[in-house]
Amino acid sequence: MAATDQLRPLTETGVSQVRINYQFLQDQTFTHVFVSPYLRAQQTFEALKSQGLEFKRVKTVDWVTPDVDTQPAIDHLMAIDGDELNILIVCHQTFAGRLATHLCDGTTRGCHVDTAAIIEIEAEVFASQCATLRNIYSAY
Numbered sequence: 001m002a003a004t005d006q007l008r009p010l011t012e013t014g015v016s017q018v019r020i021n022y023q024f025l026q027d028q029t030f031t032h033v034f035v036s037p038y039l040r041a042q043q044t045f046e047a048l049k050s051q052g053l054e055f056k057r058v059k060t061v062d063w064v065t066p067d068v069d070t071q072p073a074i075d076h077l078m079a080i081d082g083d084e085l086n087i088l089i090v091c092h093q094t095f096a097g098r099l100a101t102h103l104c105d106g107t108t109r110g111c112h113v114d115t116a117a118i119i120e121i122e123a124e125v126f127a128s129q130c131a132t133l134r135n136i137y138s139a140y
Contacts, residue, residue: 002039005066010043017116017139018047024118024137028086030055034076035090036064044116045090055088064091070102077126093117103131114138 002008010018025048033055035045042060045053063072073095077087089096097110100119106129113119117138123131 006038008038008040010040010047014040014044014116015047018044019051020139021116021118021137022048022051022053024120025053025088026051028054030088031057031082031085032080033058033088033090034061034064035059036092036095037062038065038092041090041092048090053088064089064095064099066092066094068095070095070099070108073099074102074126074128100133102128104133105129 030053033045033053035041035058037060041064045058061076062068063076073089080087089099091099093113093115094110096117096119097113098108100113100121101111102108103121103123103126113136117136119136120134121131122134
Protein backbone atom coordinates (compact mmCIF):
# COMPACT_ATOMS: atom_id res chain seq x y z
CA MET A 1 0.00 0.00 0.00
CA ALA A 2 1.14 3.53 -0.74
CA ALA A 3 -0.23 7.06 -0.56
CA THR A 4 -0.24 7.36 -4.37
CA ASP A 5 0.11 5.06 -7.36
CA GLN A 6 3.46 6.71 -8.12
CA LEU A 7 4.82 5.54 -4.76
CA ARG A 8 3.48 1.97 -4.88
CA PRO A 9 6.49 -0.38 -4.58
CA LEU A 10 7.17 -3.55 -6.50
CA THR A 11 5.99 -6.55 -4.49
CA GLU A 12 8.08 -9.63 -3.76
CA THR A 13 5.93 -11.46 -6.32
CA GLY A 14 6.73 -8.72 -8.82
CA VAL A 15 10.46 -9.04 -8.16
CA SER A 16 10.18 -12.80 -8.68
CA GLN A 17 8.30 -12.31 -11.96
CA VAL A 18 10.94 -9.86 -13.20
CA ARG A 19 13.66 -12.40 -12.42
CA ILE A 20 11.79 -15.15 -14.26
CA ASN A 21 11.14 -12.98 -17.32
CA TYR A 22 14.72 -11.72 -17.45
CA GLN A 23 15.57 -14.91 -19.36
CA PHE A 24 13.87 -13.39 -22.42
CA LEU A 25 16.14 -10.32 -22.28
CA GLN A 26 19.47 -11.73 -21.18
CA ASP A 27 21.00 -12.22 -24.64
CA GLN A 28 20.21 -8.71 -25.83
CA THR A 29 21.90 -5.34 -25.63
CA PHE A 30 19.47 -2.45 -25.70
CA THR A 31 20.40 0.76 -27.49
CA HIS A 32 17.92 2.68 -25.34
CA VAL A 33 16.01 1.99 -22.15
CA PHE A 34 13.16 4.27 -21.13
CA VAL A 35 11.80 3.89 -17.60
CA SER A 36 8.69 5.29 -15.96
CA PRO A 37 9.41 7.49 -12.94
CA TYR A 38 6.95 5.46 -10.82
CA LEU A 39 8.66 3.60 -7.98
CA ARG A 40 7.73 0.08 -9.09
CA ALA A 41 9.04 0.69 -12.63
CA GLN A 42 12.30 2.06 -11.21
CA GLN A 43 12.57 -1.01 -8.98
CA THR A 44 11.86 -3.26 -11.97
CA PHE A 45 14.70 -1.64 -13.88
CA GLU A 46 17.03 -2.01 -10.89
CA ALA A 47 16.11 -5.71 -10.66
CA LEU A 48 16.92 -6.14 -14.36
CA LYS A 49 20.23 -4.31 -13.97
CA SER A 50 21.18 -6.49 -11.01
CA GLN A 51 20.75 -9.54 -13.22
CA GLY A 52 23.09 -8.11 -15.86
CA LEU A 53 20.82 -6.26 -18.27
CA GLU A 54 22.99 -4.79 -21.02
CA PHE A 55 22.15 -1.35 -22.37
CA LYS A 56 23.86 1.71 -23.84
CA ARG A 57 21.54 4.53 -22.73
CA VAL A 58 18.90 4.82 -20.04
CA LYS A 59 16.49 7.65 -19.33
CA THR A 60 13.59 8.12 -16.92
CA VAL A 61 10.65 9.60 -18.84
CA ASP A 62 7.14 10.64 -17.88
CA TRP A 63 5.63 9.67 -21.26
CA VAL A 64 5.30 5.98 -20.27
CA THR A 65 3.18 6.34 -17.12
CA PRO A 66 -0.21 4.60 -16.73
CA ASP A 67 -2.58 7.41 -17.65
CA VAL A 68 -0.78 9.19 -20.49
CA ASP A 69 -1.71 9.01 -24.16
CA THR A 70 0.46 6.75 -26.33
CA GLN A 71 1.07 9.25 -29.15
CA PRO A 72 3.77 11.21 -27.25
CA ALA A 73 5.66 7.93 -26.73
CA ILE A 74 5.45 7.18 -30.44
CA ASP A 75 6.63 10.73 -31.23
CA HIS A 76 9.63 10.31 -28.89
CA LEU A 77 10.48 6.91 -30.37
CA MET A 78 10.26 8.27 -33.93
CA ALA A 79 12.74 11.02 -33.04
CA ILE A 80 15.50 8.54 -32.11
CA ASP A 81 18.27 8.49 -34.70
CA GLY A 82 19.98 5.32 -35.75
CA ASP A 83 19.60 1.97 -37.41
CA GLU A 84 19.23 -1.36 -35.68
CA LEU A 85 17.57 0.10 -32.60
CA ASN A 86 16.71 -2.28 -29.78
CA ILE A 87 14.58 -0.39 -27.27
CA LEU A 88 13.29 -1.49 -23.88
CA ILE A 89 10.47 0.43 -22.22
CA VAL A 90 9.92 -0.30 -18.53
CA CYS A 91 6.39 0.89 -17.94
CA HIS A 92 2.99 -0.25 -16.68
CA GLN A 93 0.48 -2.87 -17.79
CA THR A 94 -2.14 -0.43 -19.05
CA PHE A 95 0.32 1.72 -20.95
CA ALA A 96 2.15 -1.29 -22.45
CA GLY A 97 -1.10 -2.77 -23.73
CA ARG A 98 -2.25 0.52 -25.24
CA LEU A 99 1.13 1.20 -26.88
CA ALA A 100 1.25 -2.31 -28.36
CA THR A 101 -2.20 -2.03 -29.92
CA HIS A 102 -1.49 1.51 -31.17
CA LEU A 103 1.70 0.41 -32.91
CA CYS A 104 0.35 -2.91 -34.21
CA ASP A 105 -3.29 -2.33 -35.16
CA GLY A 106 -3.83 1.41 -34.93
CA THR A 107 -6.17 1.46 -31.94
CA THR A 108 -5.41 2.43 -28.35
CA ARG A 109 -7.92 0.11 -26.72
CA GLY A 110 -5.09 -1.91 -25.18
CA CYS A 111 -4.47 -5.64 -25.11
CA HIS A 112 -4.27 -7.49 -21.81
CA VAL A 113 -0.77 -7.59 -20.34
CA ASP A 114 0.15 -9.67 -17.30
CA THR A 115 2.20 -8.18 -14.49
CA ALA A 116 5.92 -8.13 -15.40
CA ALA A 117 5.17 -9.32 -18.94
CA ILE A 118 7.44 -8.47 -21.84
CA ILE A 119 5.88 -7.47 -25.14
CA GLU A 120 8.16 -7.99 -28.12
CA ILE A 121 7.35 -5.78 -31.09
CA GLU A 122 9.23 -5.38 -34.35
CA ALA A 123 8.96 -2.22 -36.43
CA GLU A 124 10.88 -0.45 -39.16
CA VAL A 125 9.21 2.80 -38.13
CA PHE A 126 7.41 3.78 -34.95
CA ALA A 127 3.97 4.68 -36.27
CA SER A 128 0.41 3.50 -35.91
CA GLN A 129 -0.17 0.13 -37.64
CA CYS A 130 3.51 -0.17 -38.61
CA ALA A 131 4.64 -2.78 -36.08
CA THR A 132 4.27 -6.51 -35.71
CA LEU A 133 3.59 -8.19 -32.39
CA ARG A 134 6.21 -10.95 -32.12
CA ASN A 135 5.48 -12.36 -28.68
CA ILE A 136 4.26 -11.69 -25.15
CA TYR A 137 6.39 -13.32 -22.49
CA SER A 138 4.87 -13.81 -19.07
CA ALA A 139 5.85 -15.39 -15.75
CA TYR A 140 2.33 -16.87 -15.48
